[in-house]
Amino acid sequence: MRTTFNFTPLFRSSIGFDRMLNALEAASRVESIYSWPPYDIAKTGEDDYRITMAVAGFSQDEMAITQEQYMLMVSGQNADADDGQYLHRGIASRAFQRRFQLADHVKVVGASLANGLLTIGLKRELPEEMKPRRIEITTRKALPKVETKQIEAEKQVACTFPTAQFAHGAGR
Structure with a gap:
């Protein structure tokens, strides 16, 4: 299923x-059953990775490593066309192509072939503007205190009439 x-x-x-x-x-x-050549992926540091592929029988001239945007492709084409008569053939010499999906900012930093193992070094390099940065908190001297003046309202007399006029009824 x-x-x-x-x-x-x-x-x-x-x-x-x-x-x-x-x-x-x-x-x-x-994935198909075809999973040759075998490989390992290891995280070797905070931002460092390593792919190791078992490519016995291949020389460095018979393999190619290319990176296109976010895809790493490793391919091999064996030049030997030995058509001898084998009773058992356990060493694979068929062509292969292996693809690896890379995350943003992951770059190939090198590749080496030794003892039938192809080792590819990868490093994630974040641009400076994407790296976390510490914001410095500074202390300022206290600003001089600004003296505020209270504006007093003028007192106005609401009524200027003599109270004596109202008392005698003259104001009517």
Whole structure:
């Protein structure tokens, strides 16, 4: 029974995550039995990784490593076309192509071939503007206190009439 996830609803409701969703979709596909050559992926540091592939029988001239944006491709084509008669052939000499999906800012820093093992060094290098940075908190001298003056309202007399006029009824 094959189980696959449908990421279509996520494509419809998210913007800018298409590369991540494509990677999830590719990872959910069942890989074929063809998994040659064998390989290891190791995290060797905070931002350092290493891919080691067993490529016995291949020389460095018979292999190619290319990086295109977020895809690392390792391929090999054996030049020997030995058509001898074998009773048992356990050393694979067939052509191969292996693809690795790389995260943002992961770069290949080197590759070496020794004792039938191809080792590829990878490093994640974040741009300076994406790295976390510490914001310095400074202390300022207290600003001089500004003297505020209270503005007093003028007192006005509401009534200037003599009270004697009202008492005698003269004001009517």
